[in-house]
Amino acid sequence: MNYGQEFWRVSAIALAIFAGVPATAAQVWQSDQGDGSYRNPVLYADYPDPDIIRVGSDFYFVTTTFADVPGITILHSKDLINWTIASHVVPRLDDTKRYDLKNGGAYRKGLFAASLRHHGGMFYLAVTPVGQNTRIYYSRDIRGPWRYHELDRAAFDPGLFIDDDGSAYIATSYNADGTITLLTLDKTLSHVTGARKIHYIKGAEGSKIIKRKGWYYLFNAIPPRLGLTVSRARNLFGPWETRNEIDDRTGGHQGALVDLPNGGWFGFVMRDSGAIGRMTNMSPVFWRDGWPIWGTPDAPNRVPDHAEKPIKGFPLAQPAASDDFSRPRLGLQWQWNHNPDDSRWSLTERPGFLRLRPTVANQLWTARNTLVQKGQGPRSTGTVKLDTSHVERGDRCGFGTFGQYSAQLTVSRDRDGQATLSTALTEDTEAGPKTNVDATARPVPGNNLWLRASLDFKTDRGRFSYSTDGQRWTRIGTPFPLAFAWRTGTFQGEQFALFCYNRSQSSGYLDIDSFTLTPGG
Template sequence: MIYLTRSLFTAMLATTVSSFAASTEAWVPDRGDGTYQNPVLHADYSDPDAVRVGDDYYMTASSFLAAPGLPILHSKDLVNWTLINHVFAVQKPAEHFSKPRHGQGVWAPSIRHHDGKFWIFYPDPDFGIYVTTAVDPAGKWSEPVLMKAGKGLIDPCPLWDDDGRLYLVHGWARSRAGIANMLTVQELSADGTRVLESEINLQTADGKTNDIGTVVIDANKLDGWRTLEGPKFYKRDGWYWVFAPAGGVATGYQAVFRSKNIRGPYEQRIVLEQGKTPINGPHQGAWVTTPDGKEDWFLHFQDKGAYGRVVHLQPMWWRDDGWPVMGSDPESDGKGEPVLTHAKPNVGRTWPVAVPATTDEFNAPKAGLQWQWNANPREGWASLTAKAGALRLASVPAPATRNDDSAAKNSLYDAPNFYVQKFPAPAFTATTVLDFAPVAEGEMAGLAVFGFNYAVLGLRKQGEQSRLVLLTNIGADAVGAQHRETASAEVPAGPVYLRVTVGADAMARFAYSLDDVTFTPIGEAFKAREDRWIGAKFGLIATAPSDATATGHADFDWFRVTAPVR
């Protein structure tokens, strides 16, 4: 049994209370009648992994370029989740991630509990595999240690065998390593910080060093298989099991492999695929059980474009032939299909409805955990003490050049100071109030939707006044792409209310108000799009021209997310 620490209890209370303020109406998986609807998280918690400790479930997920990174979510029933922590505030190497590194950073992590500690192994495909630990998942995590350096090492997962020895399975990214579609295993030191010397083949036939480990599954030798990755390591009834997705992010399926020897050979079977359902590419996630051990469940993602990789929960059971099946099996062939609704896991009691927080009144000492920057933040970018009951964002000069060293004229795609959160539902409305105090000509602050397409509705300093403008950039990731002013309006001095409503088609419609009652639409509908490997995000920004030497700030009294407001 695990006891709630003070930090975990405080995090659970804060996220649950704030979520009930508004977010529950945007998307609620718990149907209140003993059943749930998928997805259980309609937000971009990509490549989820989870572990049960006692009667508590903890999940982590990829965070890519965002800071803080490596989210920690908590649930009692696998349906109602709250965001309780992030593993780190600043991503390593710190200077490298001072810029938005689209598609880089934390890829698919794994979370386990062993020897009284929580362990997370996570990959950065450009640097290697890191390990971090914590006694309290809602508390402080250890400084990540680069336990295996190298390019293209992805999706690690540990397994402590019955004799206490520690092994790690991981995949490969062809873009960095030149190899892919295979999984390797190596034995680690007891503290998980290094590969054992005995695992490294110091001399190959051609005289080169090779430390890729034992290739236990090579899907290049399996007819029709591609993009095998994301392995999760388990042991059950004397069998070593590797759960791994294949077939591609948006179109793939879930496979499982088993062997009596940790180094193989492994036999394989596909156990979950789209079938006749609307759930494309159901794969990559975590197998967990209920506290009494009587039920098995599988968490996985579905790629939904602008909405990111949302998380589904599938019932799982074991066939008489010893193989698992996930979802439903209408053909009785062992290949499951995702369920859209189902009875909730039987965890012994009913737990309150909860969802990750989205609304933030900015009255607490710290901003909500839902907020992330597009790069490692700098001191002074944000304050909750400069003005009581408000978030103050400093107007940060926009980068003069993009990451590819091209000029960044009229582009915020590589601006590190977007203060954003994940799309939380198929459709929702976000509203905020802005009080602007600019200094530099061209300084701007407002409400943003960010991805390969981005838009910002806000106030921009023009001479002695501020004008309401809508900036849009379509295909912002392309070299030379620039935003343009697509709409504007004269507004009197003083606070202005800004609103965006996102529909189920990912079309975003902006509006503004002077009294928070009557909202006036502005501009044309805007198509939200994903960014590199992540869903679109929405939130706030305060920016200034790149050559500005003195800048002002923007105060946001609150940020509220609800079901769509028409």
Template sequence: MPWISDQGDGTFANPVLHADYSDPDVIRVGEDFYMTASSFSHIPGLPILHSKDLVNWKLINHAIPRMDLPGYELPQHGNGVWAPAIRYHAGKYWIFYGDPDVGIFMTTADDPAGEWSPLHLVQEGKGFIDPCPFWDDDGQAYLVHAYANSRAGIKHVLRMRRMSPDGAKLLDEGDLVFDGSGNHPTTEGPKLYKRNGYYYIFAPAGGVATGWQLILRSRSIFGPFEEKIVLHQGDLSINGPHQGGWVELASGESWFLHFQDKGAYGRIVHLQPVRWVDDWPLMGVDTNGDGIGEPVLRYPKPNVGREYPAVAPFTSDSFDAPAFGLQWQWQANPEPAWSSLSDAPGRLRLYAHPMPPSAKSLYQAPQLLLQKFPAEAFEAAATIDASGLAPGDRAGLIVFGYSYALIEIQKQTGGAWSLLYAEGNEETERTVWEAPLSSSEAVLRVTVKEGAICTFSCRTEGSTFLKIPVMPFSARESRWVGAKVGLFALRPGGTVNAGGYIDTDSFRVAAVTDDE
């Protein structure tokens, strides 16, 4: 089951989302809060989450249903949508993000839960990342961004540029307004705000897993900027803490959402109280007296005027809806021939297709249907009917990252069924264990425990779950993202006959039962 932050007693426990929502940014519009996050090359992309209290979040949309750029018929691990910024201006919602290989993109919507405009290329160029727009009181518009050293050969610096008020283009080269190479290496992820006559840039520095929150302020948008560290790990276990966004409540409270890099679990989302002292935002609680805040582990919930029920993004799926649940993402732009929710009503049908000729393993397979790890410990179980597979086809349940593990049903040439457990990585895959299977129908399950330690098991009709007799698998992150869990169906490359399919009417995510 997903992690629940709301403790039910007026407090919350960090993280507010124990799921991989990297580089979160947040806004308040009236009584509603909206968040977006990096999605890299996973499709659909640019998630939109909604909350009434900053603690309980629901995934309501994706701004990018399909990536209309060359190459997205294949996985583009680590590329694509980096560090978006979401804003509300002139009666509509705006998201800007950087694609390190293409440039700065923008999309808008009248309703964040509705259709977003096609992506517009604001500024072409390699290495532009982490853009944040800002509309000043006089109507002038600006954009601040960082650089990806891997593409631009530039690091640690932030650039401020003038922007057309419609957000369609940048008007000049702007100025470098901060260079952190001396005291604040890897300054990135800037978010631009204005309060009490000061312009503020909130930016993480020091690296994803080891850094701190830096605040820059100036009376002029082009600086010079004063600097102050306002949040760091200190003596606590919450490493980072990294990139995020500030929001002010109607009650006058201020809060900061940011991520923590948690290895295989990805970049999970934390919420920190913010108090203003001498026009500096001080985050978290200074637990060790060093003058810098540390992340809170448990804290009173934001004062939004009332209590709201505990919610979390969906995980389980019975496939009764006409469209995929928002928790699901493909590894590339999906093809209609990969799946159907209507060919067998009430079931998901995954068709077995070959991997691309260039693929060495499932790491390069685009047709994996995956979702984020939703908690530190959980079980994911899929009810699989593999009777529609053709000889040689394989399909099942996978835990995916730089290395992956899977449990699958395979149709043999003679018509028999086999159950296999395999492990792989970017270069290869090997079968670790294999046994005959008495039926083409089974429940395939993975149990994930603290530390992302995974064990796989299987149950056929009338039996209990039987653990696969192999060493537990340690899940791993992939490029900039956490491990994922989901389904696949594959046809061996070079075969003449058409591939078959599997049906599933249940993908269940629940608490660990320890019934193995």
């Protein structure tokens, strides 16, 4: 690392924060070290189930979103290290009222493990919505609009592959079985014309196929041991020979390779990383006897913590986070916890503010129109500026976290019309969500209020504080836990959340002036 560059980078961040510069200038985590090298993870946030392709000199990275809407996020990069959000594929989830938070919710369901390919000027994306048949979305522009064909069956974790001659296939396997099946598609990628079992790997899922020098390479995640295998064959239908690659101890699982413009290859893989979720690591790859080896010849079979960038010369970049809500559309960093009720929010009723009107719910977990974005590590602080003038009695509006634990710093009103602050913590358990509410409501003067959530993913703890002038800050409540689990919560890392709900119908609303993300806990 160039420590002189690092000193000035950190100093510039601090100056930007104290000068009030929008936090897009403040890097919470910067993988690119500015000296031709990078460090893992490339994004210190929850970007699970990665699939990455190259189109010309551009790289595209698709990731899981579950019940969050809009669904299926695609990122863009020129160098595999500096990423920005390019688009979302699915505007709303369908098939069940649960995606509208009716008849129960659909957390941990929705959309996951998509695969992305490009052929003949068209982007194709395969995804299997939970409980539905596989869809092949397609668009000539990565920003959409996207249309789709629905197949006649559900392929778990569909691995889309398009051969040199345009023949299209889906590799699919479910770890409880481990049998890898290859589906053959027609030329329009709208119908399955054949299905054949081609291989067996105990515990396999998350299939990805690439081709190099006449060999087909099949990558599979092995969740029971958090590992990654690679199989190779001269023919897509086999026979295949298989080797173990890496695992979470040496870099991660569920991933594959992407080729570089110079003919080289780089590997991508996700790694379970505690409360932050599942992060993506990047690795150089070299070849030995026709097999890919992660790492370098000096340190093989291991994803490096620090390595040389695959492509140099491109500027620093990261996904958007901070927002002053000055645009008529939400930034791509934001998603709703389920399909939103569009009558209960607005960016145009008061230009420059996001207006949230209360939805009817008994608690945050069942409240529609909770607006979320990814928590970022290793330590980050989200600050929101609010106008509480029109929050009414019974409204519970505010800021916090959303996940297995959902911590809430809530604005309401007492019997005398005084604005008050209180804290609550909801834990989603297998028996259902349980909420503990701080019985002490703290009165706050005026209508302008700043709320702050500081998240430390090294200790998996967060803290709340507030201010009535944006300068002097007061802690409130006790430290709250951060956690990730796949059986409970959202199956995602902890997220920042803006919310507004009421047990009854309400004519009140909360106006949100800004959200600012800064480094540090």
